Amino acid sequence: MVALLGTKRQVPTPRRQLVPRERLIGRLPAGPVRLPRLILVSAPAGFGKTTLLSQWLTRWQADGGAEPHRVAWLSLDAEDSDPWRFLAHLLATIRAAAPDVGAGAAALLENGTVAALRVVLVSLINDLDRLDGPIVLALDDYHLIESREVPEATAFLLDHLPTHVSLAVLTRADPALPVTRLRARGELLELRAADLRFTPSEVGAFLNDVMGLGLDPVHVAALENRTEGWAAGLQLAALSLRNRDDADRFVAEFTGSHRFVLDYLVEEVLNGLDDRDRSFLLDTSVLDELTGPLCDALTGRHDGQDSLAALERGNLFLVPLDDQRCWYRYHHLFAGALRARLTAEHPDRVPHLHRAAALWYAGQGRPEAAIGHAVAGRDQQLAAGLVERALPEARRQRQDRTIRQWLRGLPDDVVRRRPILNVTVAWSRLGDGDVDDADARLQEAADALESLPAAVRAADDQLRQLPMTIALYRAAVAQARADNTGTADQARRVLDLAGPGDHLARGAAFGFLGLTRWAEGDLEAAVDTFTEAVRSLRAAGNLADELGGTVVLADMWRARGRPDEAARLHEGALRSARERPDVALPVTGDLHVGLAESLCERGDLDAAAAHLRTARDLGEAASLPENRHRWYVTAAQLRRARGDLGTAADLLAQAEELHLPGFFPDTRPIPAIRARVDLARGRPDLARSWARRFPDPTTDLSYLTEYNRLTLVRLLLAEQRVDEALTLLDRSLGAAEGRGRDGSTVEILVLRALAHHAHGDLDRAMTALVRALGMAVPVGYARLFLDEAAPMADLLHEAERRDLATGPVRTLRHASTTGPAPGAPGEHGLSPRERDVLRLLATDLTGPQIARHLFVSINTLRTHTRRIFTKLDVTTRAAAVRRATDLGLL
Numbered sequence: 045m046v047a048l049l050g051t052k053r054q055v056p057t058p059r060r061q062l063v064p065r066e067r068l069i070g071r072l073p074a075g076p077v078r079l080p081r082l083i084l085v086s087a088p089a090g091f092g093k094t095t096l097l098s099q100w101l102t103r104w105q106a107d108g109g110a111e112p113h114r115v116a117w118l119s120l121d122a123e124d125s126d127p128w129r130f131l132a133h134l135l136a137t138i139r140a141a142a143p144d145v146g147a148g149a150a151a152l153l154e155n156g157t158v159a160a161l162r163v164v165l166v167s168l169i170n171d172l173d174r175l176d177g178p179i180v181l182a183l184d185d186y187h188l189i190e191s192r193e194v195p196e197a198t199a200f201l202l203d204h205l206p207t208h209v210s211l212a213v214l215t216r217a218d219p220a221l222p223v224t225r226l227r228a229r230g231e232l233l234e235l236r237a238a239d240l241r242f243t244p245s246e247v248g249a250f251l252n253d254v255m256g257l258g259l260d261p262v263h264v265a266a267l268e269n270r271t272e273g274w275a276a277g278l279q280l281a282a283l284s285l286r287n288r289d290d291a292d293r294f295v296a297e298f299t300g301s302h303r304f305v306l307d308y309l310v311e312e313v314l315n316g317l318d319d320r321d322r323s324f325l326l327d328t329s330v331l332d333e334l335t336g337p338l339c340d341a342l343t344g345r346h347d348g349q350d351s352l353a354a355l356e357r358g359n360l361f362l363v364p365l366d367d368q369r370c371w372y373r374y375h376h377l378f379a380g381a382l383r384a385r386l387t388a389e390h391p392d393r394v395p396h397l398h399r400a401a402a403l404w405y406a407g408q409g410r411p412e413a414a415i416g417h418a419v420a421g422r423d424q425q426l427a428a429g430l431v432e433r434a435l436p437e438a439r440r441q442r443q444d445r446t447i448r449q450w451l452r453g454l455p456d457d458v459v460r461r462r463p464i465l466n467v468t469v470a471w472s473r474l475g476d477g478d479v480d481d482a483d484a485r486l487q488e489a490a491d492a493l494e495s496l497p498a499a500v501r502a503a504d505d506q507l508r509q510l511p512m513t514i515a516l517y518r519a520a521v522a523q524a525r526a527d528n529t530g531t532a533d534q535a536r537r538v539l540d541l542a543g544p545g546d547h548l549a550r551g552a553a554f555g556f557l558g559l560t561r562w563a564e565g566d567l568e569a570a571v572d573t574f575t576e577a578v579r580s581l582r583a584a585g586n587l588a589d590e591l592g593g594t595v596v597l598a599d600m601w602r603a604r605g606r607p608d609e610a611a612r613l614h615e616g617a618l619r620s621a622r623e624r625p626d627v628a629l630p631v632t633g634d635l636h637v638g639l640a641e642s643l644c645e646r647g648d649l650d651a652a653a654a655h656l657r658t659a660r661d662l663g664e665a666a667s668l669p670e671n672r673h674r675w676y677v678t679a680a681q682l683r684r685a686r687g688d689l690g691t692a693a694d695l696l697a698q699a700e701e702l703h704l705p706g707f708f709p710d711t712r713p714i715p716a717i718r719a720r721v722d723l724a725r726g727r728p729d730l731a732r733s734w735a736r737r738f739p740d741p742t743t744d745l746s747y748l749t750e751y752n753r754l755t756l757v758r759l760l761l762a763e764q765r766v767d768e769a770l771t772l773l774d775r776s777l778g779a780a781e782g783r784g785r786d787g788s789t790v791e792i793l794v795l796r797a798l799a800h801h802a803h804g805d806l807d808r809a810m811t812a813l814v815r816a817l818g819m820a821v822p823v824g825y826a827r828l829f830l831d832e833a834a835p836m837a838d839l840l841h842e843a844e845r846r847d848l849a850t851g852p853v854r855t856l857r858h859a860s861t862t863g864p865a866p867g868a869p870g871e872h873g874l875s876p877r878e879r880d881v882l883r884l885l886a887t888d889l890t891g892p893q894i895a896r897h898l899f900v901s902i903n904t905l906r907t908h909t910r911r912i913f914t915k916l917d918v919t920t921r922a923a924a925v926r927r928a929t930d931l932g933l934l
């Protein structure tokens with residue numbers, strides 16, 4: 045929920061009287077001269093960075109002539125350290141300067157949806173590449189950025205900017221940007237404190253011509269020497285000298301460090317004002333932005349706009365933020381000094397001023413600013429009430445981080461007394477994995493809700509919905525504790541409380557019921573119930589949750605023995621995601637990973653690798669936290685198929701670290717997957733170590749122990765304990781067939797075939813194998829057989845010799861051709877990424893469309909294309925397609 049303040053995007057309007065700084069403006073580009081990639085203006089506070097750049101940009105735009113020279117200016121503040129807020133403001137200011145740029149990127153952030161930084165930036169860069177004429181993107185006060193993500197995003201932007209786009213950064217300290225590299229390439233223009241210091245002639249022009257002081261050259265030289273050309277110090281000195289007739293004494297006493305000089309001069313300035321102006325400055329110093337009505341709300345007067353205009357005319361460190369002179373801000377140092385003075389003189393007034401600001405912002409529909417002032421003023425009840433009012437919209441826009449930030453600003457005892465807030469904290473604790481605290485808070489909230497008068501509960505929509513929300517979160521708590529009965533009971537309570545139109549709650553309830561059926565091994569009921577959950581989420585219009593539910597539903601189909609149906613669901617969901625990338629992004633990576641798993645099982649390893657690369661490039665923002673381990677599990681599956689068992693084991697170790705238990709039934713424990721890889725590596729000792737760490741799965745035939753049990757069977761076979769393996773398989777087969785679990789049945793039949801083969805009983809081995817092949821291969825199984833390596837190869841050869849299951853065996857023979865490892869050069873030296881580009885070059889997609897499809901910048905796409913042309917010895921796209929077709933690459 046990012047409120048886009050228009051005044052942050054206005055180029056500061058130069059004052060009517062300024063010291064001409066031709067020596068500096070002459071170093072900046074003029075007219076049609078090519079812009080440097082980065083213009084860095086780095087100097088301490090008060091050196092005139094903003095004034096200089098605004099002077100130059102005004103002249104540069106006027107010099108554009110027929111070719112438009114565009115400027116996009118963004119004044120940053122500390123809150124822009126949030127990368128999503130930063131991107132929202134950056135896109136807004138660019139679109140104000142060039143309306144045709146950034147529509148796609150803005151769509152990714154529409155309604156506050158959390159999108160991957162790189163995805164947004166790539167879309168923006170592609171649009172900038174098509175822009176006519178040069179544009180300067182100016183970021184003022186960059187030093188206020190404190191996060192790591194924003195400098196990373198800025199560096200990515202710098203690395204891929206088109207040649208007609210320049211980034212100007214104004215900062216008090218060198219930013220975390222590739223300055224050294226740009227300097228070495230000649231792509232940097234930098235101005236620093238030594239450049240910005242006023243020369244003696246500029247000091248004289250400022251003090252006498254602009255400020256009208258009429259000082260002697262001796263006094264001018266003395267002040268220039270004492271301030272070392274520091275513009276802010278000169279301005280403060282000039283303000284203090286206005287009403288004094290003892291220039292000699294003042295100049296003689298004007299010494300000390302900048303900080304102490306500032307304190308002294310602010311005192312001089314404030315003492316020189318009448319009580320009305322001084323009171324106005326102190327009262328409004330708590331504000332980060334100033335406008336007449338807001339100032340009136342704090343001062344209780346009705347002259348806010350006139351007072352701001354008068355302060356601006358008096359050069360009292362007021363910076364206009366728009367051309368209409370409606371919004372202003374104080375110079376940061378001046379504001380800090382005012383606040384210190386306010387706290388020292390009227391500490392009891394500070395909370396009242398913040399409260400007034402909070403109420404004004406709340407009335408303007410700006411909850412973030414309102415809550416910020418309520419917290420700053422330590423008005424806990426007001427802040428809590430404002431958070432409660434803002435929660436429904438923040439939840440709708442999935443602003444999880446913003447909600448957590450609000451909650452952290454409130455004392456815990458205040459939160460616990462408000463059931464709405466306590467339930468929200470319980471939700472955040474669930475996401476953190478703190479199930480016990482979540483459960484305790486839900487009980488506290490239920491008790492607090494029950495103690496409220498019925499009339500109060502009935503008058504508040506959130507309170508009326510709260511019992512249903514509590515039941516949903518209790519279902520989640522039970523699910524995290526593997527309490528199927530408790531999960532089902534709470535889910536049914538939600539359905540009892542929900543009305544016909546409560547589609548979101550009904551979808552969540554059906555989802556929990558489906559998960560309990562899955563954990564019980566009743567996969568037919570699980571699929572049916574979870575399908576109803578996805579339908580309800582669709583009816584609620586909640587695409588992101590619908591697609592997230594599809595990921596789980598596809599897992600159920602795969603467990604049911606239908607990887608083809610799982611792939612179909614993922615492909616359909618990805619089509620929907622491409623239609624609404626802004627909404628779908630939080631789960632798009634999960635969809636790619638799920639499809640990669642089905643493709644890998646089918647034997648289409650190149651396609652699986654491509655989807656894994658796409659998911660990786662989308663980043664963490666395209667995956668739900670509970671799913672982030674899955675990329676590593678599927679990548680390990682692919683590496684095993686490629687024969688790289690060591691890397692597969694390493695990837696599974698990383699997956700284990702990322703796994704968040706409790707969200708879904710753990711039907712394929714990662715330690716057991718690692719044990720299977722260890723067996724394939726010829727390390728039964730490691731697999732035996734795994735088996736000793738867990739309860740004996742032979743005594744429990746439940747579905748949740750099945751994967752461990754079948755892993756133990758593989759270990760028994762490796763240790764030539766075939767009779768024990770067959771006994772366990774016989775017991776497992778009966779349990780699986782009785783519940784319609786075709787996926788489990790197929791795997792058990794494969795292991796029976798291997799066990800009988802180990803006994804030398806080929807007839808029984810063929811019976812089990814032929815049944816498994818007939819059930820599995822037509823619906824997309826391949827790696828289940830091929831990963832069994834040499835023993836399975838012998839069985840398949842025997843099936844061919846006996847002319848059994850010839851179609852499925854032929855399919856497996858074809859799937860056994862695995863191709864190059866991910867990232868390795870393929871045919872004719874093309875990397876997998878270059879082959880992806882080549883396939884898209886053969887379509888009707890334009891270059892920018894291909895870039896968006898691959899989530900890369902236009903410049904990166906051009907690099908791939910040049911390499912393809914070189915390797916295929918062609919010079920055009922059409923020739924590349926023809927050559928690739930002739931070579932069988934397409």
